[in-house]
Amino acid sequence: MTISPSRSAPANWSPAWRKSWGRQGGSAMRDRVAEWLRQNERTIAPDWIKLVRTQGGERDRKLTTRELERQFFTDFYHALVLAVEQDSEAPLVETIERIAATRVSQDFQLEETLDIFFLLKRLIWDRLIQFYSAEAALSRMYLLEPTFNRCFRLLSRAFTRASRKLLSERLMEAEFMTRRLAIATEEADRALSRLRILYNVSRAISSTLDLDQILAAVAENLMSVAQIDRCAVWLVDKAGQELSVATVRGIEAERLQGAYLSVQENHSVVTRAFRTRQLQIAGRVEAEDALAPLFPQRSLLAVPLQGEEQPVGVISVDRLAQDRPFETAVIEMIQSIADQTGVALHNTRLYEELVELNRHLDQRVRERTEELARLNREMAKLDKKKSDFVAIAAHELKTPLTLIQGYAEMLAEGGIENMPPEMLRRQMMGIVKGADRLRMIVEDIIDVSLIDTEVLALNLELTSLSNVIELACRDQMEAAQDRDVAVEMEPCQDLPYIEADALRLHQVLSNIIGNAIKYTPDGGRVRVSARHIPSQADQPDFVEIVISDTGVGIDLDEQERIFDKFYRVESPDLHSSSKTRFMGGGPGLGLAIAKGIVEAHGGRIWVESEGYDPVRCPGSHFHILLPVRSAWEDFRGRETAKD
Known part of the structure; x- marks a missing residue:
């Protein structure tokens, strides 16, 4: 019959077997069994490994013989021998604890490890049957049974403890990894937030050249950083002497509105950052700092805004003073934003300068265009005036020449010796009258030329202005009577004598009074008045002459231009050589000559x-305003000095 050991003590043994076992028991038997186990170790241990490779658990079967040899088989076998010899579980404790820890760490189950020990128990039984009789083999196996039971019990307990320890370690590791993951997630969120801020600032400053929009984007995006309570951007003025807050956002932002600092201020974090071109950090703003009242109990970070050659400003961020400083990542982000902002501000200023230059150039072009257009208009008017003057002068010259030619031909045809004296006198007077008219036209043209070239000479002497006015009025009486126009002269005998060229003043008054008569309808009135204007603090004595008429008036747009040479209000078609015809046009020289003489x-x-x-x-x-003492000598002295 075949006998095999069970996994527990042989409960079906007969009383005879048990009696036999009792007689054979004791320490001597244990020593013999232990010695037998030692003697057969060289065959039992390798066969045990082979048995595990063929009949062990699925994972153990996948291991090589060498890999199994490196495990616990030899150590356990030695501990088993000692436990049998000492009839104690003490030699097994350390080895089984190590086996359990190793197998649990490798995620082996308890059943898989128990199977290995059962395979060893079966292998030992097989070898006992080969060496001893059935009764002797059973007695020895019965002696080994308690030791194996201790192994199974110790292994179960060790597996439980190792599993609990591993679970605890893995829970702690999981908690640690969870905390690490939370910290990493938080750091990733902060890094993502910083990247988002950098992106938003970069996009904002690259999409506009408007200074206010750039500064607002920088301040508003930096305010989204948790460590920052307030952000301000300081810009230097064009002279490079003063830093002032251009924009500010955050808590108590109104306290920094309008703040400014001299660049030369030594006791300030902001100005130090500007002058040194390096970021400055104050864990707590010191009392001697010029900005201390604006940053009470606050930490301050100032970063310069670098321009092309020199800083253009400073970014300052602050918060309540704490033991923990600004994070390095936050400082690096602010530095990066400051670098981008400095370049953007430099480009913005260049753009503003270019816009201002273009605006100035556009303005200059418009001004020059308007000036050219005005000059063209003036040239066109001048050309028209010259054309009109040529037409008028030709008419003016033609009329007296025709008169002279007619009378001369009459004298030539009739013969002077055969002509009655009265007829001869009339023809001679006609020739003289025509010659006088030619002389007057030529003299007017010469006077205009002298005035243009500033070589008009005055013969200054003490002159009674009232006499000159009276003579000019008398000379125009005949023309006024022809038109039924009354010429009135207000009393002016109390006028002072003035330094003047009497003939030239007579010429001026005659021209103006004659024009007044010509442009006053029949039955109208021309009045001449004069008054003395005493000297004041910085003004000399003057005499004012006013020639008023009841004529058709002068358009407001024409009131300055009528004094230009060749200028005539009416059409050249209305030209008349008569001095009395109503609104009859002349050569357009009289008022220009009058202005030149008065100004001289x-x-x-x-x-x-x-x-x-x-x-x-x-x-x-x-109105004619004349100084009592003429400025002609001063004018002539200046001209002589120029020469």
Whole structure:
């Protein structure tokens, strides 16, 4: 019959077997069994390993013989021998604890390890049967049974403890990894937030050249950093002498609005950052700092904004003073933003300068264009005036020449010796009258030329202005009577004598009074008045002459231009060589000559009129202001000095 050992003590043994076992028991038997185990170690241990490779658990079967040899088989076998010999579990404890720890760490189950020990128990039984009789083999196996039971019990307990320890370690490791993951996640979130801020700032400053928008984007994005309570951007003025807050965001931002600092201020974190071109950190703003009242009990970080050649400003961020400083990553982010902002501000200023230059150039172009257009208009008017003058001068010259030619031909055809004296006198007077008219036209042209070249000479002497006015009025009486225009002269005998060229003043008054008569309808009135204006603090004595008429008036736009040479208000088609015809045009030289003579005396001439209205006839008032002492000598002295 075949006998095999069970996993527990042989409970079905007969009383005879048990009696036999009792007789054979004791320490002597244990020593013999232990010695037998030692003697057969060389065969039992390798066969045990082979048995595990063929009949062990799935994972153990996958191991090589060498890998199994490096495990616990030899150590356990030696401990088993000692436990049998000493009838104690003490030699097994350390080895089984180590086996359990190793197998648990490798995720082996308890059943898989128990199977290995059962395979050893079966292998030992097989070898006992080969060496001893059935009764002797059973007695020895019965002696080994308690030792194996201790092994199984110790292994179960060790597995439980190792599993609990491993679970605890893995739980602690999981908690540690969870904390590490939370810290890493938080750091990743902060890094992502910093990257998002950098991206937002980069996008904002690259999409605009507007200074306010760039500064607002920088301050608002930096305010999203948890460590920052307030952010301000300081810009230096064009002179490079003063830093002032251009924009500010955050807690108590209004306290920094309008703040400024001299660049030369030594006791300030902001100015040190600007001058040294390096970031400055104050864990707590010191009392001697110029900005201490604006940053009470606060930590301050100042980063310069680098321009192309020199800083253009400073970014300052602050928060309540704490033991923990600003994080390095936050400082690096602010430095990166400051570098980008400095370049953007430099580009913005270049753009603003370019815009201002373009605006200035556009303005200059518009001004020059307007000036050229005005000059073109003036040239066109001048060309028209010259054309009109040529037409008028030709008419003016042609009329007296025709008169002279006609009378000369009559004298030539009729013969002077056969002509009655009265007829001869009339023809001779006609020739003289025509010659006088030619002389006057030529003299006017010469006077205009002298005035243009500033070589008009004055014969200054003490002159009674009232006599000159009276003579000029008398000379125009005949023309006024032809038109039924009353010429009135207000009393002016109390006027002082003045330094003047009497003939030239007579020429001026005659031209103006003659014009007043010509542009006053029949039945109208021309009044001449004069008054003395005493000297004041910085003004000498003056005499003012006013020639007023009840004529058609002068348009407001024409009141300065009528004094230009060749300028005529009416069309050249209305030209008339008559001095009395109503609104008959002349050569357009009289008022230009009058202005030149008055200004040569150091005086001024102008006209006042409500406007041109041939129906209502608002009239005109010509004012002539003359100094009592002429400025001609001073003018001539300056011209001589120039030469």
